Amino acid sequence: MSRMWPGVMLGGLMLTCAAVAETPAVEADRYQRLIHELRCLVCQNQSIAESNAPLAQDLREQVATQLAAGRSDDQIRDYLTDRYGDFVLYRPPFRWRTALLWLGPFLLVLVGLAVVWRQGRRVVAAPAPPDADALKRLLEEHRR
Structure with missing residues (x-):
């Protein structure tokens, strides 16, 4: 300008x-x-x-x-x-109308931490190795 x-x-x-x-x-x-x-x-x-x-x-x-x-x-x-x-004002007073301005960054950090925590708890379990005896039985049944 x-x-x-x-x-x-x-x-x-x-x-x-x-x-x-x-x-x-x-x-x-x-x-x-x-x-x-x-x-x-x-x-x-x-x-x-x-x-x-x-x-x-x-x-x-x-x-x-x-x-x-x-x-x-x-x-x-x-x-x-x-x-x-x-x-x-660069530093508006803390009032009900401006509460989100003051608390918003903290709330975003808390939400981010909660998402990270939940994702960390979602550990995908590795599939169990196949049972050798069960596989033998299935093959025998299939051959008959």
């Missing part, structure tokens, strides 16, 4: 940098920490700090605006989760 939107990205980056530059160094550190904690809703595998998507730029500007307004980190996270849902 960086090739498609160079003017938008550069302009948005300058606005974001200007908003952060007006705040003290502590605010810039908070800004960097927050934008690395928030997921890009378009890219989904990048933080809004790493993403070049226009929505990520908008989210960075919202974070800068919220910081300039004097909001706390929790207030900024709450604002964004109210607007975009828990998916915007």
Whole structure:
């Protein structure tokens, strides 16, 4: 996407940098920490700090605006989760709605271990060697 939107990205980056530059160094550190904690809703595998998507730029500007307004980190996270849902956070809180996100990997490992354990118990018994006396009787009956 960086090739498609160079003017938008550069302009948005300058606005974001200007908003952060007006705040003290502590605010810039908070800004960097927050934008690395928030997921890009378009890219989904990048933080809004790493993403070049226009929505990520908008989210960075919202974070800068919220910081300039004097909001706390929790207030900024709450604002964004109210607007975009828990998916915007890389570490969503443990709630009933997000329980599968937190417990899903453990459940998959448990299911995998159960399958391996069951397969291990399914040992196929080797067929018993034929009874020599029974074979002799069968051959004698067949010859008659």
